[in-house]
Amino acid sequence: MSSVIVLGAQWGDEGKGKIVDYLAQRADAVVRYSGGSNAGHTVVVDNISYKLRLLPSGVLFKDKVNVLGNGVVINPGVVLQEIEGMKEKGIDCGNLKISDRAHVVLPYHQRLDELQENALGKNKIGTTKGGIGPCYMDKVARVGIRVCDLMEPDTFAAKLKINLEAKNQIITKIYGGEPFEYEAVLQEYLGYAERLRPYVTDTGVIMDELFEAGKKVLFEGAQATFLDIDHGTYPYVTSSNPTAGNACTGSGIGPRNIDHVVGVVKAYTTRVGEGPFITELHDTDGPGNQIRETAHEYGTVTGRPRRCGWLDAFMLRYSARLNSLDYLAITRLDILDQMPVIKMCVGYKIGDEVLKRIPASLNVLAKAEPIYEEFAGWMTDISGIREYDKLPENAKKYLQRISEVAGVELGIVSVGPNREQTIVLKELL
Numbered sequence: 001m002s003s004v005i006v007l008g009a010q011w012g013d014e015g016k017g018k019i020v021d022y023l024a025q026r027a028d029a030v031v032r033y034s035g036g037s038n039a040g041h042t043v044v045v046d047n048i049s050y051k052l053r054l055l056p057s058g059v060l061f062k063d064k065v066n067v068l069g070n071g072v073v074i075n076p077g078v079v080l081q082e083i084e085g086m087k088e089k090g091i092d093c094g095n096l097k098i099s100d101r102a103h104v105v106l107p108y109h110q111r112l113d114e115l116q117e118n119a120l121g122k123n124k125i126g127t128t129k130g131g132i133g134p135c136y137m138d139k140v141a142r143v144g145i146r147v148c149d150l151m152e153p154d155t156f157a158a159k160l161k162i163n164l165e166a167k168n169q170i171i172t173k174i175y176g177g178e179p180f181e182y183e184a185v186l187q188e189y190l191g192y193a194e195r196l197r198p199y200v201t202d203t204g205v206i207m208d209e210l211f212e213a214g215k216k217v218l219f220e221g222a223q224a225t226f227l228d229i230d231h232g233t234y235p236y237v238t239s240s241n242p243t244a245g246n247a248c249t250g251s252g253i254g255p256r257n258i259d260h261v262v263g264v265v266k267a268y269t270t271r272v273g274e275g276p277f278i279t280e281l282h283d284t285d286g287p288g289n290q291i292r293e294t295a296h297e298y299g300t301v302t303g304r305p306r307r308c309g310w311l312d313a314f315m316l317r318y319s320a321r322l323n324s325l326d327y328l329a330i331t332r333l334d335i336l337d338q339m340p341v342i343k344m345c346v347g348y349k350i351g352d353e354v355l356k357r358i359p360a361s362l363n364v365l366a367k368a369e370p371i372y373e374e375f376a377g378w379m380t381d382i383s384g385i386r387e388y389d390k391l392p393e394n395a396k397k398y399l400q401r402i403s404e405v406a407g408v409e410l411g412i413v414s415v416g417p418n419r420e421q422t423i424v425l426k427e428l429l
């Protein structure tokens with residue numbers, strides 16, 4: 001048996017898709033356990049770029065089982081569109097399994113996401129406006145509609161009626177928005193239901209079978225540790241738990257089934273949306289801008305420019321503890337190729353006090369300043385290197401220090417978006 005969780009250790013877009021796709025070569029199954037179409041995972045194979053939102057990053061392989069677990073929220077229109085898009089590229093998603101316990105994103109969730117964001121004004125979260133938060137709100141409020149309900153036309157019709165009436169009240173009376181028409185939503189979703197039916201199953205049974213047969217299972221995290229509803233920079237977070245613990249709850253297995261946890265870490269830090277970001281660079285013609293333009297740091301889903309900054313290794317240390325990280329997969333190291341000086345945050349201080357933990361209070365966090373170490377850059381193209389020992393000394397010094405501050409061994413170093421632009425220090429699966 002071998003199972004590995006691959007998750008984001010920062011604020012998302014670390015390159016989870018790339019690392020999952022790389023590791024999937026040796027895996028039998030890839031399982032998403034949280035989030036929904038707010039994720040945007042890019043996989044590049046033979047210079048062709050695939051942008052995945054709900055589909056697990058194992059879909060590019062014919063023979064892998066791809067699971068959307070109970071912890072995922074499913075937007076049927078998005079997943080069906082992705083399946084169609086893959087078909088056009090000659091990729092068959094026949095091995096996709098969607099949990100009958102997963103919750104369904106409905107049009108009113110999307111509208112409420114927008115209306116709630118607008119109402120927050122300058123305090124907005126900066127969500128992807130995909131209705132993810134409102135869908136999880138319904139799940140926790142125990143009024144959500146699950147995939148199994150969608151599979152039963154009468155049950156779905158009845159639940160939709162009650163929900164739509166309630167949501168229309170909120171949409172019109174609280175926010176002054178446009179209500180939805182029952183029959184139109186009903187017909188749209190009954191249409192989706194029939195197209196989704198072949199993929200829907202009790203994925204818990206599939207998980208049991210995989211483990212009983214000793215198969216290799218990869219858990220693909222979406223979003224990231226500091227977007228976690230419990231452990232992130234609340235309220236500037238997503239509405240689910242991307243952290244390692246939820247790989248179990250979100251896929252219906254026990255913790256004994258997990259062997260290793262890999263934290264995917266960009267060689268610097270980015271964030272989309274609002275919220276604290278201690279190492280953010282605000283320059284327009286300095287290193288922050290250099291990172292954004294070299295790396296083309298614009299959101300996969302929304303196209304928004306990503307906020308860029310130096311690597312926050314203090315955060316990473318916290319992430320390592322929270323997720324029991326065994327290995328780091330450091331991505332986008334090549335983006336720093338032409339950076340003469342690189343900084344890394346190794347701690348936070350408020351005045352003379354050095355912090356031991358990341359404070360819960362955003363008021364306290366706002367006072368924190370980064371403690372930086374400086375590194376000389378390597379000023380050379382590393383994108384063609386495939387062995388760790390062949391990396392420039394300055395690059396190795398930077399990587400070793402990340403590992404040291406985080407307290408986690410290096411597993412993978414990625415030097416480009418393509419599958420083969422990967423340096424393996426440890427076989428993880």
Ligand code: GDP
Pocket residue numbers: 008012013014015016017018039040041042043044300331332333334335414415416417
């Ligand atoms: P995810 O959400 O964590 O899967 O990450 P995204 O796909 O949203 O963003 C990561 C971006 O970095 C994508 O465009 C990837 O193709 C790209 N990428 C991944 N690893 C590397 C790398 O090592 N070097 C470079 N230059 N790009 C990378």
Ligand code: IMO
Pocket residue numbers: 008011012013014038039040041125126127128129130132133221222223224227236237238239272273274
């Ligand atoms: P991947 O899986 C980066 C951010 C949004 C916003 C906050 C809440 O590609 O790394 P939501 O729509 O989830 O309610 O938005 O979370 N966010 C992400 N940022 N990568 C992601 O996914 C994200 N998914 C959500 O920008 O700040």
Ligand code: MG
Pocket residue numbers: 012013014039040041042300
């Ligand atoms: Mg992404």
